[in-house]
Amino acid sequence: MSLERTLTVRVERISRETPEILAFELAHPWGRALPGYEAGAHIDVHMPGGFSRQYSLARAPSNAVSSYVIGVKREAESRGGSASMHERVREGDLLAISAPRNTFPLREEAGHHLLMAGGIGMTPLLAMAQALAARGASFTLCVFARGEDHLAFADALRNPALAPHLRLHLDQGDASQRIDLHALLAERAPNTHLYVCGPGGFMKAVREAAAHWPEDTLHAEYFAAPTDANTGTGLPFTLRLAQRGISVPVAADQTAVDALHEVGIDIPVSCQQGLCGTCVVEGDGEGAEHRDFCLTGSERRHKVALCCSRAKGRELVLQL
Structure with missing residues (x-):
């Protein structure tokens, strides 16, 4: 799998929404249209200090997307991301972001x-x-x-x-x-x-x-994995990659993503908490111990978030 597309955007406007929240409007440096998206989508923002955080797009998409709008709250216990956005990012700056992706879409079947x-x-x-x-x-x-x-x-x-x-x-x-x-x-x-x-x-x-x-x-x-989430280690198991016909061992203190990276198989990751869906792949979801917060119950039957989930038994089959 290849790395996700990275875009460069200019910070067109910064406005204060509340004492703790700033809104950032991000546009193409040369005024071109940005990739489209559906409501509920988010982007990764790579900011000064080497931080990367996910922020939801706060405006409904239009046919020709001229800019993205995000809201960033300055967290008192920030690990550095929100502090960087509030203190170091200025209008006119260039930032690297991911293309939008959506793990929180509107459901067409809803009345x-x-x-x-x-x-x-x-x-x-x-x-x-x-x-x-x-x-x-x-x-x-x-x-x-x-x-x-x-x-x-x-x-x-x-x-x-x-x-x-x-x-x-x-x-x-x-x-x-x-x-x-x-x-x-x-x-x-x-x-x-x-x-x-x-x-x-x-x-x-x-x-x-x-x-x-x-x-x-x-x-x-x-925003973050719940404090009572089961995100710790577990028993060792094996990933069986159906399309490649190979098996990859995963140690008790290792994630499936790290195990795949060790053998040269690139799985894009971002939040590493099972929140953003970047690392989700097709597989035998029935055989997985799901620890994510981005998949629905029905999706978990045939998809797995590899940054946090493990196998229920000794083996987990993936369509890789």
Whole structure:
């Protein structure tokens, strides 16, 4: 497999959305169109200091994509990525990014889309809401924020096309500005799909409130692997590569990606937490111990995220 395509973009505009969030508009250095994408997509951004982070595209795609918009929250416990974007990136700078990819798409089979955004998790869901509004689809956008001052992309939310579909929850507001998660998710209307993105605590609360929903109707995008995620080591096993007719051993303290890299087989990786889907390949998903957060239940039957998942038994068959 070859490395993913890398693009060079210019930082056209930086705007402050909240005390902690900056919006970055990225365009082609020579004004050319950028690769298209679908709502829910994200890009890898390679930034000063050698950091690489994934950021969702916060605007619905158009026929000719002139720029990408991302939102970056300055995290108090940043490992360096958000600090680099806030402190070292300036308008006019050139950045390397990946082409957009989408592990969090809108589901065409859904009759109604319930979008639930916590804080900066609004970025992919805002793009989804804009796309759904443009095609007259049925949806509800629930945005959760601490208060008005912490509401990112507020101008976009004021668009008349979104107003009938928007429910706003403000922690610092009065009772009329709060949404009861359990009441909201207690009953699932027929053919409704739920999409959620936000901080870990918010994600956990939504997942618990929607625990009775069918697995394939709940779609989530995480910023980081949950703190209780099983991402440790395991027993050694063997990867059987069906197309090559070879087997590759994976040690107990080694990932499948690292084992394949050691024998010269290139598997692109990015987040290395099972969040972004870069390393997903076709394979015997039934034989995998899935530890990712990007595949649906049905996808896990025939796909595997190699950066974190292991074999249930002694062997895992991949279509490589």
